[in-house]
Amino acid sequence: MSHPDSRIAAVRRFGRFYTQRIQALREAYLDTRFSLAESRVIYELATREAVTATILGRDLGLDSGYLSRIVRRFEADGLLARERSEGDGRTRMLRLTAQGRAAFAPLDARQDALVADMLAELPDAAAAEAVAAMRRIETLLGEEPARGWLLRGLRPGDLGWIVARHGALYAQEYGWNQEFEILVARIIAEAMETFDPACEGAWMAERDGVPVGSVLLVRVDDETAKLRILLVEPSARGLGIGGRLVEECTGFARRAGYRRITLWTHSVLEGARRLYARAGYRIVETQPFRGFGQELTNEIWQLDL
Amino acid sequence: MSHPDSRIAAVRRFGRFYTQRIQALREAYLDTRFSLAESRVIYELATREAVTATILGRDLGLDSGYLSRIVRRFEADGLLARERSEGDGRTRMLRLTAQGRAAFAPLDARQDALVADMLAELPDAAAAEAVAAMRRIETLLGEEPARGWLLRGLRPGDLGWIVARHGALYAQEYGWNQEFEILVARIIAEAMETFDPACEGAWMAERDGVPVGSVLLVRVDDETAKLRILLVEPSARGLGIGGRLVEECTGFARRAGYRRITLWTHSVLEGARRLYARAGYRIVETQPFRGFGQELTNEIWQLDL
DNA sequence: GTCAGTTATCTGCCGATATCAACTATTTCG
DNA sequence: CGAAATAGTTGATATCGGCAGATAACTGAC
Numbered sequence: 001m002s003h004p005d006s007r008i009a010a011v012r013r014f015g016r017f018y019t020q021r022i023q024a025l026r027e028a029y030l031d032t033r034f035s036l037a038e039s040r041v042i043y044e045l046a047t048r049e050a051v052t053a054t055i056l057g058r059d060l061g062l063d064s065g066y067l068s069r070i071v072r073r074f075e076a077d078g079l080l081a082r083e084r085s086e087g088d089g090r091t092r093m094l095r096l097t098a099q100g101r102a103a104f105a106p107l108d109a110r111q112d113a114l115v116a117d118m119l120a121e122l123p124d125a126a127a128a129e130a131v132a133a134m135r136r137i138e139t140l141l142g143e144e145p146a147r148g149w150l151l152r153g154l155r156p157g158d159l160g161w162i163v164a165r166h167g168a169l170y171a172q173e174y175g176w177n178q179e180f181e182i183l184v185a186r187i188i189a190e191a192m193e194t195f196d197p198a199c200e201g202a203w204m205a206e207r208d209g210v211p212v213g214s215v216l217l218v219r220v221d222d223e224t225a226k227l228r229i230l231l232v233e234p235s236a237r238g239l240g241i242g243g244r245l246v247e248e249c250t251g252f253a254r255r256a257g258y259r260r261i262t263l264w265t266h267s268v269l270e271g272a273r274r275l276y277a278r279a280g281y282r283i284v285e286t287q288p289f290r291g292f293g294q295e296l297t298n299e300i301w302q303l304d305l
Numbered sequence: 306m307s308h309p310d311s312r313i314a315a316v317r318r319f320g321r322f323y324t325q326r327i328q329a330l331r332e333a334y335l336d337t338r339f340s341l342a343e344s345r346v347i348y349e350l351a352t353r354e355a356v357t358a359t360i361l362g363r364d365l366g367l368d369s370g371y372l373s374r375i376v377r378r379f380e381a382d383g384l385l386a387r388e389r390s391e392g393d394g395r396t397r398m399l400r401l402t403a404q405g406r407a408a409f410a411p412l413d414a415r416q417d418a419l420v421a422d423m424l425a426e427l428p429d430a431a432a433a434e435a436v437a438a439m440r441r442i443e444t445l446l447g448e449e450p451a452r453g454w455l456l457r458g459l460r461p462g463d464l465g466w467i468v469a470r471h472g473a474l475y476a477q478e479y480g481w482n483q484e485f486e487i488l489v490a491r492i493i494a495e496a497m498e499t500f501d502p503a504c505e506g507a508w509m510a511e512r513d514g515v516p517v518g519s520v521l522l523v524r525v526d527d528e529t530a531k532l533r534i535l536l537v538e539p540s541a542r543g544l545g546i547g548g549r550l551v552e553e554c555t556g557f558a559r560r561a562g563y564r565r566i567t568l569w570t571h572s573v574l575e576g577a578r579r580l581y582a583r584a585g586y587r588i589v590e591t592q593p594f595r596g597f598g599q600e601l602t603n604e605i606w607q608l609d610l
Numbered sequence: 611g612t613c614a615g616t617t618a619t620c621t622g623c624c625g626a627t628a629t630c631a632a633c634t635a636t637t638t639c640g
Numbered sequence: 641c642g643a644a645a646t647a648g649t650t651g652a653t654a655t656c657g658g659c660a661g662a663t664a665a666c667t668g669a670c
Binding site for chain 4 (some may be wrong): 331357358359369372373374393394395396397449577
């Protein structure tokens, strides 16, 4: 994959870059009547219909006591109204008044202007790319990484992804050497050169636009299909992706008229073995195997359809 | 890509996202003896050899009076030394002492750990993409983007990366179909199965822990080597990476005693052709070629050593 | 229903943070 | 040389922001 340390360094450098250059955009509050914290509070209030102080404090990372004072000041200035909520007598719903919105407008406009100025300095394509990159970061690092994922066919780059992730993950998790990655490249090349969509299949699992799993089903003979290179990224395990990939192969093989599916795995691959067992596969043969810098035990599993 | 207004909104949303989620990374200073401002100061001091207070204040956006006090505190604690600079009697060069570096180390480690934790939660591809996106933003918005990169040997996952990026980039830039990605997988598999480190080489260019280029030099016969699958990511072009990769092959081939290097390319690949020409290669043969869903013209180039 | 425990909000307290302006020591420039 | 600019220091001061304790309201177990 690549040296994690230099990724860490890159993220930290971005942090410094950001606080130095982009952070200026958050300073729109200067020469307004608001402090930074106040401007963040009024932004949230203007964006939402009504909030409780606790939620506001949690979202903005503000101390409840500090926030309480800000709210009191805003109320005294007529910028917001507090109403006891009917459901819970402890909480008060905070809501901007018309006057509050009027006070927010210039701040909001100023923020827009600062951002617009920054973007205007860039060629259009560069601005578009920068914005796209920001969106991408949000998606990738976002709070709740969508539990959603999808199954799709192959796209350019997927074959290489399969090779790369097999190489990197098996090296990391089991210490297998480069022989294995080379073997996967050969398997992929040979399988795809003779690929027949009528009786063979390849599926990728994708989450947030990033591949997180793969599987191949190839023809051996009229009655036998072979499941190959099943892989699920560690970070995407536990979502049922592996099971779904195996299932997809089973369904496809049935429809294509095969009588059985075989596959080849190793006794050390606990997770994969559990998947196969749960899908009804049984071990039909084992044999010692020396390769990838290891002493392994090969297993051939089979599922009768 | 989109309406300027929605770009502005996207940039502002990213600002909020960042201060909420990533900003946590800047809070490594909590439970250390330093305040946020102090931790930023000591970071800068640890990174640079020696600085004046004014430069430090400008770079970090700190008030000179405030900074002066921080510096005095650090000096009292023995973390830094001040020496009158010989050129200008007004300025004092600030420099961390050994004790200062020792005090910085745990803070630095903590920052690294926080970032590492964050990245570890992501699929590898997602982490790589997020880092690349950050880097992209820096390049696009930054004053002068860091131009650093390095040349290294193969690591797990690199072979797959080569296949993936060839597949994805040639599809995107020239519309080549999957045949090409499959061919690259085969080339890689065959080259690596018989790889002989004594007379063959493989190099990756890496930036911020992310691969951005590759090249292979393989043996044809005792007198002839072949340069293959040269690639540089679009985002890393213009840094001289391509030229350096070609040069690395030339040097290696000379040392290994080859008499010539040949390579195989296509007339549409303008950038690569310019590189070869500049390195002294000459076209020795061209022939029409149908493949990858295109009508192309193959070229064989050669460099006599 | 009672009571212990929890949650939402407010208030007092107070050190740390950060800003402004005045001041000294040098340097630079006309 | 003298005025203006620059580097850095210091004093005064506002306010930021975190903590602890108080109060009121809710929740769940019994």
